[in-house]
Amino acid sequence: MPTIASVSLVRPLDQVAEELGRSFAETGFGVVRDHGIPADLIDRAWALCREFFALPEEVKRRYHLKGTGGARGYTPFGTEQAKDAQDVDLKEFWHVGRTLPAGDPLERFMAPNVxxxxxxxxxxxxxxxxxxxxASGARIxxxxxxxxxxxxxxxxxxVRQGNSVMRLLHYPPLAPGAPEGAIRAAAHEDINTITLLLGAEESGLQLKTADGEWxxxxxxxxxxxxxIGDMLQRQTNGHLKSTSHRVVNPVGEAARRPRFSMPFFxxxxxxxxxEPMEKFVDxxxxPLPPITAEDYLQQRLREIKLA
Incomplete structure (x- = not known):
């Protein structure tokens, strides 16, 4: 059974590097404690996240910006569909991106927040x-x-002024009549460099091992x-693994509870x-052909029906 490293980010960086590096090369995943995001800030963010998703549907949909690939604002329930999945995911979400100063050259890539x-x-x-x-991601x-x-x-x-996105995710209680086979988040790999996820304590998150076991x-x-996301897997020519993962439906009492999580892509x-690092090409x-981060992002957004 593969081991997912669990490290404290206040330890010496070389120790963190050794354990996380081994875990990312084997499973693509690691757990980071003492990450520096203040607990009171996290609590405030959760409270506001719940407050937003409790708004009436017609109010939330005012912030659905069609034609933007879901990059900012609200994406309604049942919109996103994992690559090669038969059914849409059972979730709704809100995206927050980078706030750029007026006139910044990167404005053509990053829409303003709503x-x-x-x-x-x-x-x-x-x-x-x-x-x-x-800040936590930079240290990782x-x-x-x-x-x-x-x-x-x-x-x-x-990654300086990177096109990073924070997602507020709401998986509502499971409703009767959902499409057979639909789950909260179907098997997928992340597009980006690395993903930092808060809120995974609630059961449901699973990764797929090299042997095909969840x-x-x-x-x-x-x-x-x-x-690890696909972009970093590509840069390391497959040395670091972008691993398939999913969020499965709960059973029993948990099926009647909502689930919230907060990934930072x-x-x-x-x-x-x-382009691949030469040390990993033999x-x-x-090597895969070079591609800009923006071109790769748009290619992948089309695959998951967001663009």
């Missing part, structure tokens, strides 16, 4: 936790860089589940050229 006027304090709290996620990327034999700042330029991921309360800059591992 904010629900019905939820006081939403913008301030979500921008604060977005920044906290980004330092550990990954060290594990790859690179300097700690190896990823710094490629195993549950059960972090301690308040910890981050971190996984840390992305490269839109204009960053993703006769047995041919």
């Amino acid at each position: 904010w629900p006027a019905e939820v006081p304090g939403f913008r301030e709290t979500m921008e604060d936790i977005y920044g906290a996620f980004e 990327l330092q550990a990954i860089a060290i594990s790859l034999g690179e300097a700690p700042d190896f990823f710094a330029d490629s 195993i549950s991921v059960a972090p301690p309360e308040g910890a981050l589940v971190v996984n 840390l992305h490269f800059r839109p204009d960053f050229l993703i 006769s047995a591992h041919s």
